[in-house]
Amino acid sequence: xxxxxxxYSVVRGFAFSALFWLIAGLVIGLWLAFEMFDPALNLxxxxxxxRLRVVHTNGLxxxxxxxxxxxxxxxxxxxxxxxxxxxxxxxxxxLWVFNAAIAAAAVTLMAGMxxxxxxxxxxxxxxxxxxxxxVMFAIxxxxxxxxxxxxxxxxxxxxxxxMTVTIAVLYxxxxxxxxxxxxxxxxxxAGGNDANVQWWYGHNIVGFIFTVPVLAMFYYxxxxxxxxxxxxxxxSIVSFWALIFAYLWTGAHHLMLTPLPEWxxxxxxxxxxxxxxxxxxSVVNGxxxxxxxxxxxxTNYLTKFFIIGITFYGLQTLQGPLQGLRxxxxxxxxTDWVIGHVHMGTMxxxxxxxxASFYYMIPRITNxxxxxxxxxxxxxxxxxxxxxxxxxxxxxxxxxxxxxWKATNPDGSxxxxxxxxxxxxxxxxxxRFVAGIVYFIGILVFAWNIIQTVRxxxxxxxxx
Amino acid sequence: MGIYSKPVVxxxxxxxxxxxxxxxxxxxxxxxPSTQPVSAYVKPxxxxxxxxxxxxxxxxxxxxxxxxxRPLRTEVLRYGEYSKAEEFAWDRPFLWGSKRTGPDLNxxxxxxxxxxxxxxxxxxxxxxxxxxxxxxxWLAENKLDTSESFRKTQILGxxxxxxxxxxxxxxxxxxxxxxxxxxxxxRDEVTPAALRGELTEMDAIIAYMQKxxxxxxxxxxxx
Numbered sequence: 001x002x003x004x005x006x007x008y009s010v011v012r013g014f015a016f017s018a019l020f021w022l023i024a025g026l027v028i029g030l031w032l033a034f035e036m037f038d039p040a041l042n043l044x045x046x047x048x049x050x051r052l053r054v055v056h057t058n059g060l061x062x063x064x065x066x067x068x069x070x071x072x073x074x075x076x077x078x079x080x081x082x083x084x085x086x087x088x089x090x091x092x093x094x095l096w097v098f099n100a101a102i103a104a105a106a107v108t109l110m111a112g113m114x115x116x117x118x119x120x121x122x123x124x125x126x127x128x129x130x131x132x133x134x135v136m137f138a139i140x141x142x143x144x145x146x147x148x149x150x151x152x153x154x155x156x157x158x159x160x161x162x163m164t165v166t167i168a169v170l171y172x173x174x175x176x177x178x179x180x181x182x183x184x185x186x187x188x189x190a191g192g193n194d195a196n197v198q199w200w201y202g203h204n205i206v207g208f209i210f211t212v213p214v215l216a217m218f219y220y221x222x223x224x225x226x227x228x229x230x231x232x233x234x235x236s237i238v239s240f241w242a243l244i245f246a247y248l249w250t251g252a253h254h255l256m257l258t259p260l261p262e263w264x265x266x267x268x269x270x271x272x273x274x275x276x277x278x279x280x281x282s283v284v285n286g287x288x289x290x291x292x293x294x295x296x297x298x299t300n301y302l303t304k305f306f307i308i309g310i311t312f313y314g315l316q317t318l319q320g321p322l323q324g325l326r327x328x329x330x331x332x333x334x335t336d337w338v339i340g341h342v343h344m345g346t347m348x349x350x351x352x353x354x355x356a357s358f359y360y361m362i363p364r365i366t367n368x369x370x371x372x373x374x375x376x377x378x379x380x381x382x383x384x385x386x387x388x389x390x391x392x393x394x395x396x397x398x399x400x401x402x403x404x405w406k407a408t409n410p411d412g413s414x415x416x417x418x419x420x421x422x423x424x425x426x427x428x429x430x431x432r433f434v435a436g437i438v439y440f441i442g443i444l445v446f447a448w449n450i451i452q453t454v455r456x457x458x459x460x461x462x463x464x
Numbered sequence: 465m466g467i468y469s470k471p472v473v474x475x476x477x478x479x480x481x482x483x484x485x486x487x488x489x490x491x492x493x494x495x496x497p498s499t500q501p502v503s504a505y506v507k508p509x510x511x512x513x514x515x516x517x518x519x520x521x522x523x524x525x526x527x528x529x530x531x532x533x534r535p536l537r538t539e540v541l542r543y544g545e546y547s548k549a550e551e552f553a554w555d556r557p558f559l560w561g562s563k564r565t566g567p568d569l570n571x572x573x574x575x576x577x578x579x580x581x582x583x584x585x586x587x588x589x590x591x592x593x594x595x596x597x598x599x600x601x602w603l604a605e606n607k608l609d610t611s612e613s614f615r616k617t618q619i620l621g622x623x624x625x626x627x628x629x630x631x632x633x634x635x636x637x638x639x640x641x642x643x644x645x646x647x648x649x650x651r652d653e654v655t656p657a658a659l660r661g662e663l664t665e666m667d668a669i670i671a672y673m674q675k676x677x678x679x680x681x682x683x684x685x686x687x
Contacts, residue, residue: 035596036565039589042598049598050524112522117557145471153468161471162478169482173490178619180612184518186619191552192500193493195560200490244478248485257534258560259549261498264489271485330536334564406538414541418567423594 005084007074008365010091012454014071015358017099019447021063022351024106026440028056033436037429046110054121055109060346061119061209063102068354069163069213070098070137075361076156076220077141081148087140094136101129113183117198119205120174124185127175134171138164155236159216162244166208174201192260200251207247210350211313215282217357218310222289225302225360231288239281246275253324256333265326272321279317286310301373305356305380312348312387316341331406336425337398340391347387347439355379355446362450368459371452379445386439390432397428503550505683508622509675511613511629512636512663516672518616519665520559523600530561531570531676544571544677551680556620566597573678578640579647581670586654604655604666636671637663 035041035049042048078085085091105122113123122130141164145153153161174197177185187194219236223229230236252260252268286307290296296303319341323332332338363370370376404424407415467474493499509517520526533539535546547570552558583590586604588597614629624632640651641661651667652660 035598037596039596039598045523045602048523048600050527053527054524112524114521114524115557116521116524116526116559118562142471142475148471151469153471153474157471158468158474158478161475162482165475165479166482169479169486180616180619184612186616187557189494189556190500191555191558192549194556194558195552196490196493196499198558200486241481245481245484248482249489250485252489254562255560257536258532259547259552261493261496261549264493264499267489330534334530334562338563405542408538408541412541414538418542419592419595422565422596426594426596 006078007085007088007091010085010088010095011071011075011361011365013092013095014067014074014098015362015450017095018064018067018071018354018358019450021059021067021102022443023447025056025060025064026436026443028052028059030433030436030440032056033429033433037426037433045112051110051112051114054114055106057119058105058109058121059102061206062105065209065346065350065354067098068358069209070094072217072221072354072357072361073137073141073160073213075365076216077144077160080150080154080157080220081144082150083144083148085140086143086147090136091140094133094140097129097133097136101126101133104129108183115175115177115185115187117174117187117194118202120171120198120201123183124175124177124179125182127171127177130171131168134164134168138168154220155230155233155240156216156220158240159212159219162240163208163212163216166204166212166244170201170204170208174198195255195258196252196260196264199254200248203251203254204247206345210345211247211279212244214313214350214353217353218282218286218306221302221353221357221360222286222306225306225356226290226293226296226300228289228293231285231291235281235285239278239285242278242281243275246271246278250275250324253321253329256324256326256329269324269326272324276317276321280314283310283314283317301376301380302356302359305352305359308380308384309349309352309356312344312352316345316349319344331402332398335398335401335405336394336428337402340394340398343394344387344391347383347390351383351443352380355383358450362453366454366458368453368456371449371456375445375449379442379449382442382445383439386435386437386442389435390439393428393431393435397425397432400428401425498549500553501550502553503683505686506550506553506679508554508617508620508624509672510636511610511617511624511632512608512668512671513675514616514620514622514672515608515610515613515665516668516670516675517559519603519669520672521557525569526559526561528561528563528565528597530564530568532560533568533570539568543568545680545684548680551677554620554622569673569676571677571680573674573676574681577647578645578670578674579650581673582647582650582654582666585666585669600666600669601654603669604659604664606665607659608663608665608668610663633663636667640667 031041032052105126109121114121176188179185189197249271250268252264253272256265322328359376401421404416404421409415467477532547533543540546586601587599588595610633614626617624617629655664
């Protein structure tokens with residue numbers, strides 16, 4: 001295919017932004033992991049756990065996650081429509097506005113400007129910035145789709161379109177607030193309504209950032225990397241519509257056994273169980289794509305990133321609905337089990353798919369060979385082992401904490417104080433820190449491999 | 465083939481599909497009084513308590529502490545009566561939290577004297593050697609900024625007049641700076657000499673702690 005006219009500079013810009021925020025977010029994560037067993041690192045107010053935790057979640061979820069999504073989206077949009085970006089200047093501005101917003105987010109969150117609504121902690125002036133940033137992206141998305149040369153929109157484009165519209169709805173509705181001044185505002189919703197809106201947002205922002213666009217990458221880059229077509233087009237259609245329909249009903253499973261009306265909680269449980277079907281639709285579609293070609297798990301370094309990545313997605317989407325069941329939720333909620341759950345999705349599924357997508361995409365947009373397949377393999381094993389050790393440690397710790405909260409003496413009194421439960425987790429918190437270091441080394445190998453790839457001399461061009 | 469070749473139609477349909485669950489489980493409940501019922505027993509925060517709540521948010525306390533006691537036996541044993549929907553009518557935003565690295569705080573009001581909180585905020589480790597809570601002694605080094613207090617209560621619809629807000633601030637200042645304040649010795653210990661006659665951020669966050677769950681206790685004794 002002739003590449004003339006495609007604009008890859010913005011793809012490259014977002015890819016390196018992703019690497020930067022990934023490393024920065026992980027350093028903060030390690031800092032927080034240490035604070036969990038030794039409060040000595042709460043050196044200043046802006047390094048205290050309460051302020052820093054939101055820098056970690058926003059820095060990785062939005063800084064790394066979204067820039068990885070934008071990088072791959074600008075690439076996939078051009079390739080799948082066989083159309084150059086309609087507004088490359090706007091895309092470049094988008095790159096700068098995005099990075100400025102994330103940097104401002106980090107600074108203001110450390111300064112304590114925090115609305116406390118999870119993954120929506122930014123104060124209102126930055127919310128306005130985020131909306132502007134999103135519109136800049138959406139203009140290119142819709143313009144390129146309208147101008148496209150390819151009649152059919154491939155699966156990945158459906159996911160990108162649904163992300164574009166849904167994130168806009170979620171973000172605006174949850175961030176409606178009345179400003180007090182430039183640094184402080186109050187939610188327009190009170191109590192139970194605020195909680196309900198927040199977790200409708202909180203659950204779906206995860207769904208439409210950590211699931212939907214990552215599935216877009218999966219459906220595009222898996223066939224590209226393996227040379228195998230997606231197993232079933234029909235299954236992908238059914239999975240897509242069922243997924244985006246059911247997702248929005250499930251937020252209240254984050255509010256199980258709170259004062260939120262019981263019917264909202266129960267509806268959320270029902271749809272959470274239903275969600276297993278479309279989630280596994282994509283998992284099965286991925287597995288069957290490899291039918292008869294499973295040797296690629298050994299011979300093609302990219303295949304195992306995609307297949308192990310989608311496996312963690314499958315486990316994640318089984319574990320999630322089970323945690324949402326009222327009885328299991330009564331046990332697991334508020335413990336480190338849930339922290340383990342989240343990190344299997346982010347460190348396993350999301351990072352593996354973005355990594356592999358970058359390994360496929362970066363050499364092609366820069367006309368270079370990947371610097372080292374051996375390093376890519378080392379990266380794979382380090383993040384796999386690091387992530388597994390991390391999440392399994394937190395699951396065990398979560399079970400222990402929950403059991404200690406519930407333990408009673410024969411006379412019916414509580415067996416353990418709160419502090420007994422917490423301090424019994426310190427060995428697990430130490431293990432988690434070590435697992436985080438292993439994972440971080442894997443990510444450094446990844447970044448090094450990508451940087452060395454683009455620093456090489458361009459491959460000799462075969463085309464004139 | 466249908467909508468997969470019509471991007472705008474596709475986007476409109478996708479939006480409608482995501483709006484179904486949104487309307488039923490989020491928008492409709494906004495207009496149902498049962499989602500957030502109100503009770504005459506649950507009073508708005510005073511200006512000082514609201515300042516404390518804003519500090520609680522600034523410091524991200526909600527990242528480690530929940531404010532909702534679930535209707536479970538061991539939970540009621542540990543924290544007290546389970547949380548009722550009415551309690552949160554004035555909470556903008558809600559602060560129920562999602563993780564308990566520290567204990568739930570929805571019933572903390574009145575559980576300990578102010579002196580306990582001064583000492584604990586100043587150095588959690590001085591009371592519980594192995595606690596991992598960050599020390600917040602520096603809150604006592606910051607004079608409380610009350611310049612926006614009245615506007616806050618206006619935005620939040622608490623219905624106080626400017627005079628009432630000023631009175632609340634003056635009353636609380638008089639309380640914690642009085643020579644016969646029951647927690648005076650501890651407060652003086654953790655507060656720099658220059659600020660002992662002023663309201664500090666520490667005073668406000670403790671006022672907020674002492675408000676949590678208090679109205680429900682009052683309701684129970686009435687009934």
